[in-house]
Amino acid sequence: MAKKAQFASKIGLIAATVGSAVGLGNIWRFPAEAQANGGAAFLIVYILCALVLGIPVMLAEFSLGRAGQSGAVGSFQRLKASRAWGAVGFIAVLASYLILCFYMVVAGWTFEYLWQSITGHLYEPVQGASNLQSQFASRMEEFICDPWNPLINTYAVIIVNILILIAGVQKGIERLSNILMPLLFVILLVFTCVAMTLPKAAEGLSYFFHPDFTKLTPTVVLNALGQSFFSMSLGMGILITYAAYFPRDARLTKTAFTVAGLDLMVSVMMGMIIFPAVMSFNLEGESLRGATMVFVTLPEIFAAIPLTQLWSILFFLLLLVAAITSTISIAEVTVAMLQDRLKLSRVRAVLLALMPLFAFSALCSLSQGPLSHFLVFGMNIFDLLDNFATNILLPLGSILLCIYIGWFAPEWLLPRELTNDGALHSRYVPLVKFAIKYVAPVLILFVLLTPILN
Numbered sequence: 504m505a506k507k508a509q510f511a512s513k514i515g516l517i518a519a520t521v522g523s524a525v526g527l528g529n530i531w532r533f534p535a536e537a538q539a540n541g542g543a544a545f546l547i548v549y550i551l552c553a554l555v556l557g558i559p560v561m562l563a564e565f566s567l568g569r570a571g572q573s574g575a576v577g578s579f580q581r582l583k584a585s586r587a588w589g590a591v592g593f594i595a596v597l598a599s600y601l602i603l604c605f606y607m608v609v610a611g612w613t614f615e616y617l618w619q620s621i622t623g624h625l626y627e628p629v630q631g632a633s634n635l636q637s638q639f640a641s642r643m644e645e646f647i648c649d650p651w652n653p654l655i656n657t658y659a660v661i662i663v664n665i666l667i668l669i670a671g672v673q674k675g676i677e678r679l680s681n682i683l684m685p686l687l688f689v690i691l692l693v694f695t696c697v698a699m700t701l702p703k704a705a706e707g708l709s710y711f712f713h714p715d716f717t718k719l720t721p722t723v724v725l726n727a728l729g730q731s732f733f734s735m736s737l738g739m740g741i742l743i744t745y746a747a748y749f750p751r752d753a754r755l756t757k758t759a760f761t762v763a764g765l766d767l768m769v770s771v772m773m774g775m776i777i778f779p780a781v782m783s784f785n786l787e788g789e790s791l792r793g794a795t796m797v798f799v800t801l802p803e804i805f806a807a808i809p810l811t812q813l814w815s816i817l818f819f820l821l822l823l824v825a826a827i828t829s830t831i832s833i834a835e836v837t838v839a840m841l842q843d844r845l846k847l848s849r850v851r852a853v854l855l856a857l858m859p860l861f862a863f864s865a866l867c868s869l870s871q872g873p874l875s876h877f878l879v880f881g882m883n884i885f886d887l888l889d890n891f892a893t894n895i896l897l898p899l900g901s902i903l904l905c906i907y908i909g910w911f912a913p914e915w916l917l918p919r920e921l922t923n924d925g926a927l928h929s930r931y932v933p934l935v936k937f938a939i940k941y942v943a944p945v946l947i948l949f950v951l952l953t954p955i956l957n
């Protein structure tokens with residue numbers, strides 16, 4: 504039998520796991536969520552959610568994966584859990600696959616915008632556009648609604664993913680993350696410095712860092728919780744899958760704090776970039792939502808400052824790097840499952856997992872344009888997948904995982920994995936167990952039920 508794949512170094516495993524966590528969720532979703540939910544008040548709740556819930560759930564995934572030495576489904580089976588728990592693994596795989604379908608499309612958009620920044624096409628005037636905002640808005644509209652162009656870009660990103668994944672865990676995922684993650688941090692640092700030179704940088708920072716607790720509502724708490732799970736890649740089996748590649752002497756608690764800390768740092772840096780821009784350019788509401796912020800508002804700002812093309816290239820490169828290191832981790836969940844369950848070679852498993860995306864992601868892509876009138880529950884396919892997977896499957900997967908690790912897994916599992924067979928301190932094990940057993944399931948259940956109770 505082929506030797507089990509493993510990350511070659513501690514730095515490599517951190518780079519790959521941070522690469523998974525840091526994605527469009529931090530760069531694109533976090534600033535918009537923070538802006539809509541009261542700035543600093545949101546930030547504080549978000550940090551609390553990451554500490555009280557995110558880190559314990561992350562440790563539950565790490566422990567399961569490293570002890571089970573397999574993917575999201577196989578790990579339950581290797582630990583002799585009943586069949587029902589294997590089904591929980593399948594929920595995670597399903598959630599990850601659904602998310603992958605539309606994440607590839609968005610990654611494709613960033614690819615196109617990087618290309619248009621390099622050629623300068625993005626900043627050429629558009630006929631009939633009266634100002635910069637309408638110029639970028641109509642350019643985005645024209646691109647996203649086009650049947651072919653987004654599709655070609657999505658396919659390009661899928662092919663890049665296939666090539667990286669075929670290269671393997673060490674030579675593909677780890678090697679790429681070792682190069683791309685430092686690059687991502689350098690670009691972010693450059694943007695943070697540039698944001699500090701904006702005219703209203705101080706006002707922006709003060710809005711982001713000085714909490715106004717009157718803004719704190721149950722919705723803010725819910726949104727912060729959802730965002731922290733999305734951002735830390737929890738509930739989809741990604742971290743179970745990656746932990747199976749961790750060497751035996753990797754320290755899980757230290758890794759969890761490092762990954763959560765760096766993920767948080769990227770989100771905070773994005774806040775330190777966006778809020779000074781918000782104040783300096785009088786941005787609000789819609790201009791900061793989703794695709795509009797990335798493809799209309801930011802290019803508008805770049806066009807207004809010197810070195811337009813340079814900033815534009817750097818920013819879309821940042822987005823693409825963040826997106827690719829996340830897509831490979833999401834795809835690896837299915838690849839690992841197929842390799843393990845069907846005993847397929849790496850190449851076959853990668854092809855079997857990713858080829859269907861040429862059809863599924865195409866559907867998501869077309870649902871933004873030619874198929875936008877095809878609605879299910881009032882949503883197009885893209886939004887439906889996003890909402891169903893992110894708001895229902897992710898929390899459901901996390902809650903079931905906590906119940907398994909807290910109540911049903913063998914007693915030795917958590918202490919053994921967290922202390923590396925007794926070699927490390929075990930003081931914090933009861934605390935982690937308490938958080939996994941009681942705190943996380945109750946709070947996540949509360950999140951799941953809130954939309955229903957409302």
Ligand code: PFF
Nearest residue numbers: 524526527528733734736829
């Ligand atoms: N954590 C990554 C991000 O924030 O973009 C990747 C990701 C994980 C996306 C989980 C979506 C998700 F539900």
